[in-house]
Structures are given as C-alpha cells and as structure tokens.
Amino acid sequence: IVPINPIEALSKGNMLQIIFFALLFGFGLSVIGDKGKQVLHFFDGAADVMIKVTGFVMLYAPIGVFDSGFGGLTVAREIAKELPRESIVYLGDSARCPYGPRSLDEVDGFVQQICTWLVGRDVKMIVIACNTATAAALPALRETWPDMPIIGVIEPGSRAACEASPSGDIAVIATESTIRSGAYERYISALHPGARILSKACPLFVPLVENGRFRRGDVVIETVAREYLEPLRREGLDTLILGCTHYPLLTDIIGHIMGPGVT
Ligand code: DGL
Numbered sequence: 001i002v003p004i005n006p007i008e009a010l011s012k013g014n015m016l017q018i019i020f021f022a023l024l025f026g027f028g029l030s031v032i033g034d035k036g037k038q039v040l041h042f043f044d045g046a047a048d049v050m051i052k053v054t055g056f057v058m059l060y061a062p063i064g065v066f067d068s069g070f071g072g073l074t075v076a077r078e079i080a081k082e083l084p085r086e087s088i089v090y091l092g093d094s095a096r097c098p099y100g101p102r103s104l105d106e107v108d109g110f111v112q113q114i115c116t117w118l119v120g121r122d123v124k125m126i127v128i129a130c131n132t133a134t135a136a137a138l139p140a141l142r143e144t145w146p147d148m149p150i151i152g153v154i155e156p157g158s159r160a161a162c163e164a165s166p167s168g169d170i171a172v173i174a175t176e177s178t179i180r181s182g183a184y185e186r187y188i189s190a191l192h193p194g195a196r197i198l199s200k201a202c203p204l205f206v207p208l209v210e211n212g213r214f215r216r217g218d219v220v221i222e223t224v225a226r227e228y229l230e231p232l233r234r235e236g237l238d239t240l241i242l243g244c245t246h247y248p249l250l251t252d253i254i255g256h257i258m259g260p261g262v263t
Contacts, residue, residue, distance in 0.1 A: 018054065022047040062087040064123035066114050069097035071245030072129030079127065089121050098206050099132040100175025107177060111137035112144065125149040131174055131243045135181035157241055158187035164263045165239035168195040171232045174243030176201040184243055198235055202228045209246040216252050225250065229257045239263045
C-alpha cells in the first residue's frame with residue numbers, strides 16, 4: 001500500500017488502500033468517544049457508497065489495446081464482438097512501425113512508453129495485440145504494473161496450437177524479433193513438453209502486406225512465401241502458428257503452400 005495517499009487510492013480505485021484508510025479513520029474517531037461513534041457511523045455509510053462508486057467506475061473503465069500499427073485493430077474488433085459493453089482505447093504506434101526488425105530492448109522501451117500512456121488513461125486492463133511487443137516486453141510489464149491485468153498474444157496462440165496439434169509437431173512463423181526472443185518455444189514447451197517446435201522468421205512478409213501484396217495470384221508474395229514455407233512443409237508438421245498480426249492476411253496463400261493437413 002505504497003504510495004499511501006487517500007486521493008490517489010480513490011482515483012485509482014485501489015480497494016486495499018481505500019479499506020486501509022477507512023479503517024485508520026474509523027480507529028481515530030472511535031478513540032474520540034460517543035460523538036466520534038456517530039461520525040464513524042456516518043463515514044461507514046459513506047465508505048460503503050464510495051466502494052460501490054469505485055466498483056462502478058472500474059466497471060466502466062476502458063480496456064487498453066495496442067499494436068505497432070493498425071494490425072492490432074483486428075484484435076480490438078474481436079474484443080468488441082465478445083465484450084460489446086466494454087469501451088476500448090486503441091493505440092497503434094504507426095510512427096515507429098515496424099517493430100519486427102528492431103532489437104528486443106528497443107521494442108521494450110517503446111512498450112513501456114505506450115503502457116504508461118494507457119495507464120494514464122485509467123484503463124482497467126491492457127491487451128498487447130502485437131507478437132513482437134509481447135515477446136519483447138510482457139514479463140517486464142507485469143513487473144512494472146503488478147496490479148494491472150496484462151494479456152499478450154503469444155500465450156493464447158501457443159495454447160491454441162497445442163490444442164490443435166495431435167502430434168505436437170508445431171511450427172511458428174513470425175518477425176525476426178519474435179523468433180529471436182524464443183517466446184513461442186518457451187510457452188509451447190511449458191504446455192506440451194514433448195512438442196517438436198520449428199521456428200522461422202519471415203521478415204519480408206510485413207513490408208509486402210503493407211504494400212498490398214497479400215492476394216492469391218500475386219507472383220511476388222507467392223514466391224517469397226514458397227521460399228519461406230517449403231522447408232517447413234517438408235518437415236511434416238500438423239500445426240502452423242501465424243505469429244504476427246499481418247500474417248492472417250496471408251492465410252489463403254500459406255494454407256495453399258502448406259496443404260490441407262496443416263492447421
Ligand atoms: N505487429 C507486429 C507483430 O505482430 C508486426 C508488425 C511489426 O513488425 O511491427 O509482430
């Protein structure tokens with residue numbers, strides 16, 4: 001309960017701190033005697049109202065969602081579909097996109113800035129709708145804001161892949177930074193210790209998608225995709241994780257190369 005500041009406790013809706021102050025105040029008044037007890041009774045009621053108001057405010061606080069650019073809007077759209085009563089604050093860092101070719105340390109610095117901004121907007125939770133940002137910063141973010149629920153995309157993606165893969169032969173394609181971090185391997189091995197995990201960075205996918213080259217029949221993207229994916233196809237895996245916000249736009253092309261046996 002540090003910093004101990006009643007105004008801050010109220011504005012942030014920190015229940016522990018609010019209860020602590022209410023008790024402290026009550027104890028002070030009870031020492032004064034009968035008059036104090038009447039005042040105490042009044043404040044007891046007031047504290048009850050305050051707790052209800054705080055709960056109400058938290059209920060209506062927005063969910064913060066961010067990505068290195070606009071790709072994460074697909075995630076925000078799914079959240080809006082699943083939780084239509086929630087409001088969302090979205091930040092797309094398109095000024096510094098792409099994150100994929102940058103160092104993990106640099107991306108970590110960007111993410112700390114973005115989350116500071118979101119926390120300043122009183123969000124009640126943060127969703128990192130970016131694989132590279134999740135890979136670079138999630139553990140550090142949870143240390144910086146231990147009371148804030150923070151969800152990345154790598155853990156749920158790994159869980160879905162483990163559930164989808166009967167053999168445990170799983171591949172992941174992602175940006176250079178995500179692959180370098182080894183984050184998918186860590187999560188998958190924790191969930192499925194016997195899994196065989198192949199990983200491949202596909203650095204040309206993001207710039208090509210950004211330039212509108214993601215449709216079947218486009219010779220450039222199909223050639224690049226075949227170059228990246230053919231070695232994975234030959235490995236006989238059954239599940240492929242599209243570990244980057246841009247790759248779902250390539251689902252048709254990737255599915256065609258990998259064949260119907262690959263989820
Ligand atoms: N949003 C990034 C990701 O999911 C892809 C774009 C970028 O490199 O910034 O990894």
